[in-house]
Amino acid sequence: MTSRSSALSRGDGVGIEVTRDVIRGVRLGSSSQDLPLAAAEVPIAVSADDRSTVDAFLRLRAELGDPTTPTRIAVFPASSTMARVDATGLSGNDLKGLRAALASSRSASSSVLVDDGPRRWLVGVSWDDDDIRRMEDLAERAGFVDVAVEPSPIALARVLGTGATSARRHASTDQSFAVVVSHGVVIAAAALDSIGRTTPSLTCSETPVAEGWFDDISEPADLAAEIRRLLEDASPIACMLDLAGTTYPDFPPHDLRSPQRQCVALGAAVGAAGLAGRLRPVDVVFASARAPHEIERPWAIERISNLPATNAVTSIGPGKRFVAKLLPRRR
Numbered sequence: 001m002t003s004r005s006s007a008l009s010r011g012d013g014v015g016i017e018v019t020r021d022v023i024r025g026v027r028l029g030s031s032s033q034d035l036p037l038a039a040a041e042v043p044i045a046v047s048a049d050d051r052s053t054v055d056a057f058l059r060l061r062a063e064l065g066d067p068t069t070p071t072r073i074a075v076f077p078a079s080s081t082m083a084r085v086d087a088t089g090l091s092g093n094d095l096k097g098l099r100a101a102l103a104s105s106r107s108a109s110s111s112v113l114v115d116d117g118p119r120r121w122l123v124g125v126s127w128d129d130d131d132i133r134r135m136e137d138l139a140e141r142a143g144f145v146d147v148a149v150e151p152s153p154i155a156l157a158r159v160l161g162t163g164a165t166s167a168r169r170h171a172s173t174d175q176s177f178a179v180v181v182s183h184g185v186v187i188a189a190a191a192l193d194s195i196g197r198t199t200p201s202l203t204c205s206e207t208p209v210a211e212g213w214f215d216d217i218s219e220p221a222d223l224a225a226e227i228r229r230l231l232e233d234a235s236p237i238a239c240m241l242d243l244a245g246t247t248y249p250d251f252p253p254h255d256l257r258s259p260q261r262q263c264v265a266l267g268a269a270v271g272a273a274g275l276a277g278r279l280r281p282v283d284v285v286f287a288s289a290r291a292p293h294e295i296e297r298p299w300a301i302e303r304i305s306n307l308p309a310t311n312a313v314t315s316i317g318p319g320k321r322f323v324a325k326l327l328p329r330r331r
Contacts (some may be wrong), residue, residue: 001298003065004152008222010030010274011029011273011274011275012026012028012029012069012273013027013069013070013269013270013271013272013273013275014028014064014067014069014070014071014072014073014144014258014269014272015028015071015072015074015155015264015265015266015267015268015270015271015272016060016072016073016139016265016268017073017074017142017152017171017262017265017268018074018075018119019072019074019075019172019174019175020047020077020078020086020173020174020175021043021044021047021090021172021173022041022043022044022059022171022172022259022265023041023042023043023044023056023263024039024040024042024200024262024264025039025041025042025060025063025064025265026038026039026040026064026257026262026265026266026269027039027064027065027067027069027070028243028269028270028272029273030273032306033189033245034241035074035246035249035302036197036257036262036266036269037065037250038063038064038065039064039256039257039261039262039265040060040063040064040256041145041256041261042056042059042060042063044056045247046177050138053135053138054138054141054142054294057139057141057142057143057144058142058195060142061144061153064145066144067144068145069146069272069273070145070148070150070205070272070273071139071144071145071146071147071148071272072147072148072150072151072155072268072269072271072272073136073139073150073320074149074150074151074154074155074156074264074265074267074268075132075135075149075152075237076127076151076152076153076177076189076191077127077128077131077175077191078174078175078228079127079220080109080125080127080151080177080191081108081125081126081153081163081188081190081191081220081223081224082123082124082126082151082153082186082188082189082190083106083108083123083124083187083188083214083217084114084121084124084185084186084187084188084297085098085102085121085122085215085224086119086121086122087113087121087122088118088119089117089120090120095113095122096276096310098122099111099122099124099283100122100285102122102285103124103285105217105218106124106126106219106220107126107220108124108125108126109126109129109284109285110124110125110126110127110129110282110283110284110285111123111125111282111283111285112125112151112281112283113280113283114152114154114280115184115277115278117184118250123151123154123186125207127151127152131227132149133149135149136148136149139154146187147274148272148279148281149279149282149301150268150271150282151167151282152177153177153179153186153189155264155265155268155271156169156179156267157179157181157184157186157267158267158270158271158276159202159242159243159248159263159266159267159270160181160184160239160241160242161239161240161241161242162183162184162202162242163206163240164206164237164239164240165180165181165182165205165206165207165208165209165234166178166179166180166181166204166205166207166209166230166231166234167179167181167202167203167204167205167239168192168203168231169200169201169202169263169264170194170198170199170200170201170202171194171199171200171264172194172199172200173199174195175194176191176192176193176194176197176199177189177190177191177192178190178192178227178228180209180213180214180230182211187209187213187214187228188213189227190220190223190224190227190228191224192224192228193226196275200261201260202239202258202259202263203239204236204237204238204239204275205231205234205235205237206234206235206237207230207233207234208287209230209287213226213230214226221240239263241258242262243270243275244270244275244276245265248266274292275295280329282316
């Protein structure tokens with residue numbers, strides 16, 4: 001019998017996009033020429049209910065053929081934002097300090113390290129960390145293996161063609177985001193409203209954006225407003241998805257495999273399959289997000305007594321005790 005670890009190979013992975021009312025998933029297989037190997041879309045009755053979400057994950061897993069390959073979940077709830085800062089050459093302690101600074105100044109309690117050739121970026125993510133961990137736990141309860149969560153803009157940027165500098169994704173009703181990229185690496189992203197937009201859909205543009213454009217923006221609302229302004233002046237182009245050097249087929253919009261439906265799930269699957277280089281986990285800064293008076297201090301010292309220390313009673317020792325037995329005692 002072949003073990004699961006030995007049966008896996010580079011190119012096997014599952015990608016899932018989670019929204020408020022629907023989840024989409026694709027499965028990639030290294031041993032198959034089909035691209036993707038399977039695709040599915042399942043509605044969620046009540047996303048806030050754990051049972052409804054687990055049921056949707058179970059149905060999606062069955063539609064994908066009960067995979068036992070690594071799984072990557074892409075999610076970007078409403079009001080989420082993210083922006084990168086340069087972290088090239090920083091040590092471990094320096095990275096911890098930078099994460100704490102992002103949590104304090106930008107409310108980015110999560111972060112992801114992204115390698116870009118010789119450079120390294122730390123992408124700060126502002127979202128609900130508890131809900132993200134909940135989604136990871138529910139997917140594992142449904143039977144998915146090696147589950148990890150990442151922001152949807154990072155998954156989408158992984159498969160965008162080289163000509164695209166920005167994209168807007170309308171995932172479901174009242175759930176949309178826009179992302180600005182450079183050479184496949186996210187510069188900034190923000191969740192936007194999708195009123196009057198057709199869902200699911202994907203629009204791309206090629207208008208160049210200065211890489212340091214968002215460096216001085218710290219407020220999430222200002223970041224979202226600036227991204228929205230840039231998209232209004234952007235020149236649209238046809239969206240072409242690239243899966244690790246392979247051009248993704250242009251399936252019709254009604255097809256479950258269409259790029260309009262599965263663009264984010266495809267990016268997550270490429271990451272899970274190990275086709276996009278080294279993947280780093282989402283790091284969460286717990287202590288920095290708490291108020292100073294709520295931080296536990298196990299190192300505190302408390303005085304328990306004001307009495308002076310007593311001298312320890314010393315013994316005469318075994319040698320003196322033996323000599324005392326030989327000497328005559330006084331009456």
